[in-house]
Amino acid sequence: MPSTNSTLAGIFQQMADVNQIVDGNRFKTNAYQKAARVMKELTRDVSAVPPAELTSIEGVGKGLAEKIAEFVESGKIQEHQDMLEDLPAGLLDLLHIPGLGPKGVAQLWKEAGVESIADLEKGIADGSLAELKGMGKKKLENLSKGIAFLAKQGGRAHLGRALPLALHVIDWLKSECDVTLIDYAGSLRRGKETIGDIDILVGAEKKVHHCLMDAFIGMDMVDEVLGHGETKSSVRTSDDTGAIQIDLRVVEPKHYGAALMYFTGSKEHNVKLRERALSMGYTLNEYALADKNDKSRHIATETEEAIYKVLELAWIPPELREDRGEIALSEKDGLPKLVELEDIRADLHTHTTASDGVWSIEENARAMADRGYHTVAITDHSKSQYQANGLDNDRLVKHIEQVRAVAAKLKGTITVLAGSEVDILPDGSLDYPDELLAELDVVVASPHAALSQEPKKATARLLRAIENPYVTIMGHPTGRLVLKREGLSPDIDALVRAAAERGVAMEINANHWRLDLRDTHARAALAAGCKLAINTDAHGAGDLGQLPYGVLTARRAGATAADVVNCLSAAGLRKWIASTRA
Ligand code: DGT
Ligand code: CA
Ligand code: CA
Ligand code: ZN
Numbered sequence: 001m002p003s004t005n006s007t008l009a010g011i012f013q014q015m016a017d018v019n020q021i022v023d024g025n026r027f028k029t030n031a032y033q034k035a036a037r038v039m040k041e042l043t044r045d046v047s048a049v050p051p052a053e054l055t056s057i058e059g060v061g062k063g064l065a066e067k068i069a070e071f072v073e074s075g076k077i078q079e080h081q082d083m084l085e086d087l088p089a090g091l092l093d094l095l096h097i098p099g100l101g102p103k104g105v106a107q108l109w110k111e112a113g114v115e116s117i118a119d120l121e122k123g124i125a126d127g128s129l130a131e132l133k134g135m136g137k138k139k140l141e142n143l144s145k146g147i148a149f150l151a152k153q154g155g156r157a158h159l160g161r162a163l164p165l166a167l168h169v170i171d172w173l174k175s176e177c178d179v180t181l182i183d184y185a186g187s188l189r190r191g192k193e194t195i196g197d198i199d200i201l202v203g204a205e206k207k208v209h210h211c212l213m214d215a216f217i218g219m220d221m222v223d224e225v226l227g228h229g230e231t232k233s234s235v236r237t238s239d240d241t242g243a244i245q246i247d248l249r250v251v252e253p254k255h256y257g258a259a260l261m262y263f264t265g266s267k268e269h270n271v272k273l274r275e276r277a278l279s280m281g282y283t284l285n286e287y288a289l290a291d292k293n294d295k296s297r298h299i300a301t302e303t304e305e306a307i308y309k310v311l312e313l314a315w316i317p318p319e320l321r322e323d324r325g326e327i328a329l330s331e332k333d334g335l336p337k338l339v340e341l342e343d344i345r346a347d348l349h350t351h352t353t354a355s356d357g358v359w360s361i362e363e364n365a366r367a368m369a370d371r372g373y374h375t376v377a378i379t380d381h382s383k384s385q386y387q388a389n390g391l392d393n394d395r396l397v398k399h400i401e402q403v404r405a406v407a408a409k410l411k412g413t414i415t416v417l418a419g420s421e422v423d424i425l426p427d428g429s430l431d432y433p434d435e436l437l438a439e440l441d442v443v444v445a446s447p448h449a450a451l452s453q454e455p456k457k458a459t460a461r462l463l464r465a466i467e468n469p470y471v472t473i474m475g476h477p478t479g480r481l482v483l484k485r486e487g488l489s490p491d492i493d494a495l496v497r498a499a500a501e502r503g504v505a506m507e508i509n510a511n512h513w514r515l516d517l518r519d520t521h522a523r524a525a526l527a528a529g530c531k532l533a534i535n536t537d538a539h540g541a542g543d544l545g546q547l548p549y550g551v552l553t554a555r556r557a558g559a560t561a562a563d564v565v566n567c568l569s570a571a572g573l574r575k576w577i578a579s580t581r582a
Pocket of ligand 3: 186197198199247
């Protein structure tokens with residue numbers, strides 16, 4: 001069952017879309033869009049907030065509060081229903097076609113009666129749309145490609161797919177055309193959990209542009225060239241998880257900083273920066289920060305640092321560029337020093353062949369030692385995870401002995417802790433009795449089943465687990481799978497408050513399917529003073545590469561190394577774990 005928060009986010013987004021198509025005013029569209037974002041990022045269950053307190057939620061004004069209350073009470077928003085009433089059912093699907101915005105949809109609908117993607121395909125095929133103003137051959141061709149793309153792709157790609165792909169393309173372009181000034185930009189550089197398309201930017205002299213574009217569209221993986229120009233090309237590539245678009249832009253080296261800043265986004269961050277530039281007497285676009293009165297006078301173009309500096313700001317890490325207060329922090333030099341991959345010194349959630357892993361305790365521990373870690377916790381599944389060969393009480397006792405034996409053998413190489421990923425049962429009790437949990441060094445408590453519980457039940461369930469005196473870390477608290485399963489929608493604010501109080505850490509499970517806590521939840525955890533854990537949940541050596549996704553998510557939350565228990569020294573970690581038992 002989708003949560004009230006996500007249902008409301010969907011409704012407000014739809015209201016914004018409809019408003020744009022029927023040419024409603026921009027102010028209103030923005031308000032709906034903002035409402036959608038507030039609902040999406042809210043870390044407490046809005047249906048549990050008393051109506052009188054709704055306006056105390058950041059971003060919720062009186063009008064929005066009324067609509068939320070209306071929905072919670074009646075299950076719908078009348079204004080939304082009214083908006084949809086005059087609208088053909090398939091019209092909003094058209095908005096998902098790349099290259100077609102609300103204006104285009106409105107034109108197709110009003111001037112040619114196009115009410116769905118099927119209508120559009122027909123109108124392109126029979127030539128009837130070619131008579132519309134602005135619908136040249138090229139434009140219609142692009143729409144055809146967009147429809148095909150949509151059919152194949154069906155949405156966004158995982159960070160865990162987009163990042164390796166982008167790195168591969170960058171390596172290829174570097175080797176083919178000998179360029180050095182090259183980065184991925186867009187949502188990927190900001191470390192978002194899903195990526196609409198991959199944006200790659202190169203700074204190179206004009207004479208190299210041709211090489212870059214040819215090398216790019218000539219890559220083996222390319223299924224289709226969507227566009228091929230002198231400074232911009234787009235291609236599409238697919239695998240069994242769907243299609244993904246890659247955009248390549250090339251600028252001259254002297255404009256690289258301005259372009260990188262622009263194409264990194266987010267759009268909202270860019271808008272704020274542009275306003276700031278204007279108020280200081282400058283203009284800012286993808287070419288330059290320039291003098292407002294003489295735009296040919298470029299003040300800063302070459303590096304992001306230089307541009308931020310003229311704007312009297314410290315350089316802002318891409319993961320924070322989401323218009324969540326980062327500009328104000330930068331202005332007073334108060335940006336956090338974000339946690340880095342190299343700061344991670346321990347993994348506290350890993351599996352072995354004892355449950356559903358593919359490596360032994362010793363193989364696991366040696367691989368962790370090779371990464372330079374001082375500590376690893378072996379946390380196999382508990383008995384309710386029978387499909388994952390979870391350990392029953394007797395097997396756990398023997399397993400602990402085996403872990404202790406490996407620990408003794410590897411003493412001086414790495415500290416190996418005996419742990420468990422113990423299931424949080426639907427009522428919040430744990431899968432082992434306390435006497436058994438007491439034998440373990442580390443207890444990661446995670447929900448795996450009953451993941452469509454309603455928010456109130458889920459909150460009570462997870463709170464009960466946090467209160468268990470043997471729990472060290474709450475593992476992937478919602479159980480969501482990115483792009484696949486919504487999972488639980490507990491009151492995150494209540495959970496992180498309880499975790500902070502108890503001294504329990506909340507996990508960011510680094511696996512790109514999970515990323516749970518997600519960025520906004522991790523942000524709420526930090527605000528509550530809660531410690532974070534970033535763990536790979538590795539089932540084998542192949543999973544160790546998931547760690548960067550967890551670190552990116554923590555960075556998006558504004559986490560420093562001091563916020564993350566995996567960054568503690570060996571002694572510090574031992575002390576912290578002991579403190580969770582006190
Ligand atoms: P995505 O691809 O949907 O995951 O998200 P982004 O952020 O990568 O968005 P994309 O690929 O459409 O554009 C890349 C960046 O270019 C975006 O983050 C900011 C910048 N940008 C694109 N369009 C606009 C715009 O209309 N206004 C402003 N200010 N910036 C834009
Ligand atoms: Ca993008
Ligand atoms: Ca793009
Ligand atoms: Zn696990």
